Every structure is written in C-alpha cells, then in structure tokens.
Amino acid sequence: MKRWRDLLLIVVLFGILIVFTIYGPGSNQVDQQDQAGSTHSAGDLGALGLQRWLQALGYNASNLEYTEWSIPDSAHVLFTIAPEEQITEEQAEETLRWVRNGGTLILVVPDPPLFSNQNKLLEQLQATVINDDDLEPVERADVVQPLLTDPPLLSAPVNTQSVLELNRDDYVPLLSTDLGPSVVGLQEGRGYVYLAASVFPFSNQGLRETGSAALILNLLARAPRDATVLFNEYHHGYNTPPTLRRAVLQQWWGWSAVYAALVVVLYILLTGRRFGHPVPLRVDVARRSSAEYIQSLAMLFRRARKQSYMLEHYRNQLKRRLARPYGFVPPADDAAFVKELQRYRGADDEQAERLRALLEQFARATNDEQLVRLVRAADAFADAKGRIR
Numbered sequence: 001m002k003r004w005r006d007l008l009l010i011v012v013l014f015g016i017l018i019v020f021t022i023y024g025p026g027s028n029q030v031d032q033q034d035q036a037g038s039t040h041s042a043g044d045l046g047a048l049g050l051q052r053w054l055q056a057l058g059y060n061a062s063n064l065e066y067t068e069w070s071i072p073d074s075a076h077v078l079f080t081i082a083p084e085e086q087i088t089e090e091q092a093e094e095t096l097r098w099v100r101n102g103g104t105l106i107l108v109v110p111d112p113p114l115f116s117n118q119n120k121l122l123e124q125l126q127a128t129v130i131n132d133d134d135l136e137p138v139e140r141a142d143v144v145q146p147l148l149t150d151p152p153l154l155s156a157p158v159n160t161q162s163v164l165e166l167n168r169d170d171y172v173p174l175l176s177t178d179l180g181p182s183v184v185g186l187q188e189g190r191g192y193v194y195l196a197a198s199v200f201p202f203s204n205q206g207l208r209e210t211g212s213a214a215l216i217l218n219l220l221a222r223a224p225r226d227a228t229v230l231f232n233e234y235h236h237g238y239n240t241p242p243t244l245r246r247a248v249l250q251q252w253w254g255w256s257a258v259y260a261a262l263v264v265v266l267y268i269l270l271t272g273r274r275f276g277h278p279v280p281l282r283v284d285v286a287r288r289s290s291a292e293y294i295q296s297l298a299m300l301f302r303r304a305r306k307q308s309y310m311l312e313h314y315r316n317q318l319k320r321r322l323a324r325p326y327g328f329v330p331p332a333d334d335a336a337f338v339k340e341l342q343r344y345r346g347a348d349d350e351q352a353e354r355l356r357a358l359l360e361q362f363a364r365a366t367n368d369e370q371l372v373r374l375v376r377a378a379d380a381f382a383d384a385k386g387r388i389r
Contacts, residue, residue, distance in 0.1 A: 008270065016262055036110060036199050037081030038236045039063055044205035047081050047231065050216070053207065054229055059220075061229045065238035071098040076227035077220060078103060082110035082199045083119065083235035092121040100189025104222050108196040109162070126167040127195055130180070135161040140211070141175040141182040141198075148174060148218040156211035158182050158198035166195075175215070183215075194219050302368070310371060315362040318378040322346060322355075334359040355381065 036045040054061040064071070064078070069091045071078060078098070087095075099105050107121065109129045122128065141158045156175055163180030174194075175183035183196045200206035201215055223229070301310055319330035319337055326344040330337045338356050341347050347355060358377060365371050 012266060016259065016266075035084075035236060037083075037108060037202065038233060039231045040233065040236070040238070042204065045082075045199065045203050047079070047202055047204070049204040049207050050079075050202055051231055053213075054220075058225045059223075059227055059229045061231065063233045063238070064230045065233035066241045067234075067239075069094060069234055069239075071095060071103070071230070072228075073098070073101065074228055075230045076104060076223040077106065077229045078232060079106050079108075079202075079229065080121075080232040080235065081106075081108040081202050083232065084110070085235045085237060085239075086118045087121045087235060089120045092124050095121055096124060096188060099191035099193060102190040104191060104220075105188075105193045106196070106219055107193065108199055108202055110199065122195075125186070125193065125195070127184075128165045128167075129162050129197055130165050131162040132179075133161070135179065137161045138177040138179060141177045144173050144176045144181075147172070147185075148215070150218055150221050151214045153211060153214040153218060156183075156201050156215040157206055157209040159200040159206070160198040162197040164195055164197050192222060307365075307368070307371060311362050311365055311374070314371075314375050314378060315359060318359075318382065321382050 034043040034045050035041040037047050039047050039051045042048045051061045051063075071094065075098070078095070080095075095105065107125075109119070109122070137159050138161065139157060139159055140155045142155045143153055158175070158177065160182070161179060163177070163182065164184055165180070166184065166186075168186070171184045171186040173181040173184050175181070182198055183194065185192060185194050187193075196202070201209070201212040206212050207216075220227075220229070301307075316330075322341060323330040323337075323346075326341075326346055328340060328344065331340060334356065338347070338352050338359075341355070342349075342352050358374070358381060361370075361374055361377075365374055
C-alpha cells in the first residue's frame, strides 16, 4: 500500500511540473521580452537599449507608468513608441496641452499600426498610417530636408512598408521612402511633434544600425543634454500598480513558490497520519483533593461568620475523641464531662485541670487566631493522651 501511495505521489508531482512548464511564467516570457517599444523589454523590439543609451549621454531618462495620465511640466521630451493600449480623447488632450506648453513629443506608431479609432492622438493631429502588407518592407529612408544636421544624417533604417498621411499642410517631411514619408515634424504651439511610421530605428535591434543614433539625436536637438526624457509605458499596460498576486503569477519566483507549496501540501496529505482522539490534560481529569474541599468549606464558614459554630464543633469533637476509648457519651456540661473522664481514669488531676481550662477557652474565643490556636492545643492534648484521633 505504501509503495502505491509513493508512486501516486511521484506521478502527481510530475503532472504538476508539466503543467507548470506549459502554463508557467515561461509561456509569456517571450511576449514580455519582445514587447515592441517598451523599456521593460530587452528583446529585439524593445526600447531598453534606447533608454540606457540616453542615460549614458546625460539625459534624465525615466518611465511614465503606474500613475494617472498626466505629463509633468518639468519633462522636456516624451517618447511614445508603439502604444498597445487605446489613447483616449482626454489623454490626447492632456498630451497636446503639454506639447503646446513647450514639450517635444516623439510618437512612433506600432508596426503594423492599430486602428485609427484607438489612437485619438493621431486623430487630433490629423494623421493616419497607411500600411500595405502586399508590399515588401523598405529597409532605409532618405533625408528629404536639410534639417537633420546635428549630427549630419543622410538616411536611417526603417524596415517597414508603412507611411504617414496627414490632412494638414503645416508639417515637414524629414525622412521618406519610395512609398511615402516615414518621419515628419509639425509645430504645436510652443512645442514640436515628431511622427514616425517605423519602430525599427528606436528598437534594441535597430539602434545598432547606421543612422539610428544620429536620427534620435536630431529629434532630441530641441532639448538640452540634461533634459528630462520620459518613456510612455502607461500605454504598454503599465498603468496599474503591481500587486502581490500579479507579481506571484507573472514572475518565475512566484510560480516556483506556488509549486513548492503544492508539493509540500501534497506530501503532507499523502504521507501524513490523521490525529487520534484528543488527549485531555491532566488538570482536566484530576479530582480535587480533600485539602481543597476543606479549604473551600472553611471559606464558606468564614464568609457566613459561623465562628461560634466552629468553636462548638471543635469543643464537642475534642470531648468525643477523649470519651471514645471508654465507651460513654460525653455530657454537654464541661465539668460533668471532666468528672466522668476521671471516673474512667482517663485523666489524672493535672490533666483534668488543663482540660477544664481548655474547654473554658473555647467558650471565650472571639477571633480566628484564637480559634486556630485552640484547635492546635486540643489536638496536642489528645495526642499527649495517646488516644485515637
């Protein structure tokens, strides 16, 4: 029986391990590593390399995440690279308010682009992205205006078949392919907006290509070298603060802890023993001692103020103890009792005198101390007589 139980335990643990391998953190690790445009991604499509490169150049690069959508006025540049979640009307208005106050927005649409109604920011900028899947991606885009000169740039990698189309005339095409413009710039109030139709030059993979770094430095030319540069991670899904449950279910260490806990619980269930009947404590089954009974009874007599009753009880008890060996009933009168005891030769003259004085003290006792002292004296007198107590 024990062998089959151990075999069942091994099979169950292997089954849990298989499920953990299939549905554990490894199943979505690739998606997180290849999240396009996110600084949380170190994959080819991520933007972690761009953020660290800007930090190395002296820019104060950080993420805009886990907060309400509000761009601080202290920020100089905002990168919004391939947003995955919808940009609402209110968020678009907040973004353009910040731009018109002097900010620089670098908006890179996802590749392939999302539906236009999911990006209200593009709608307010009167821009759309045209993507033709039937065409081969164009690897590089050429500079069409002599504006990208810091540092000088002739072309940049784009690796896309998407182009920009704007329903306004106040924009400047900066990079273009045979299919159309890939990067454009337009003035918004005191700020500036750059629109790009390709994620590739901003990605970890594309940043290594010739022309990508020069393109990004030209887009940042309006900001000082120590400027605050924000990366929009809010629209990559990092808008809700992480919870313990989310961290446990999305990280490898959390799944490992869950698996270890399941293994321990199954081991206890399959190999443990049920508890027997509860064993009562000794204090619950032990009977009360006679001393406790006597003490309780004494407390009752004291509370009821039965001192005279106790004196009479011990006086009569002393008489009965002294009369029992001779077989007579002790008279109530103390003098008659002493005389009767002497008749049976139970006491000599000296003992009779001591007994008479002791019985008289029982009648005159007024407090507990005298009562205790008389009881001890009576016991000592009876013991001295050698009689049975």
